Amino acid sequence: MSVVISPSILNCDFGHLADELAKISNADFAHVDIMDNHFVPNLALGLPLAEAAVKSSPIPVDAHLMIEDPDRWAPVYAELGCESVTFHAEAAQAPIRLAREIRAMGRRAGLALRPATGIEPYLDILGEFDMILVMTVEPGFGGQPFIEAMMPKVSRTRRAIEAAGLDVWIQVDGGVSRSTIEKAAEAGANNFVAGSAVYKADDAAAEVDFLRSLASK
Ligand code: DX5
Ligand code: ZN
Secondary structure, three states: OOOEEEEEOOOOOHHHHHHHHHOOOOOOOEEEEEEEOOOOOOEEOOHHHHHHHHHHOOOOEEEEEEOOOHHHHHHHHHHOOOOEEEEEOOOOOOHHHHHHHHHHOOOEEEEEEOOOOOOHHHHHHHHHOOEEEEEOOOOOOOOOOOOHHHHHHHHHHHHHHHHOOOOOEEEEEOOOOOOOHHHHHHHOOOEEEEOHHHHOOOOHHHHHHHHHHHHOO
């Protein structure tokens, strides 16, 4: 399974959004975090910013919706041009219906799990999604430490995907850096979101390449 690197722009310089996105043109997706101060205790980004990212990004946009009522809002992000739209299992009323709606619009549908949410209720419906996001921090903020205890969940998910013969990506998000990405790759993740590791590096593009090489071993 190919390695996919998706830097999170949560802590980039929004005064120079196009320049910040241009720095990661060697990555696969620009990960855009949407927070509503209800599902998570933080308010960040939203439709206008996602739209600006879609317009100015050299690579496709991966929207991570940390919001209540994704059943209403996820299709709007798909419609405005986000290539991948991930909503949280804990917030969705009808995850299968919602994933089908996103896919019918030609976008990739992702299902995200908070650290305390198990994959087990979703094992029989993995094929409804293009990606499972196993959060490796409590969603809400960048710069938190990686929760290594999530690795067994990643491995269980990978085994179930393989047993079912599916092509579903596993994304990890939170605390992914030079010191943690290999553990996540070994557990079975293939899509890596890194925010502070990329945007705090002196050379963001070089950091993307370095993370990709570590995950590809
Ligand atoms: C956290 C967000 C992440 C965040 C990652 O809730 O979903 O995408 O930006 O930031 P780092 O890589 O700094 O943990
Ligand atoms: Zn995220």
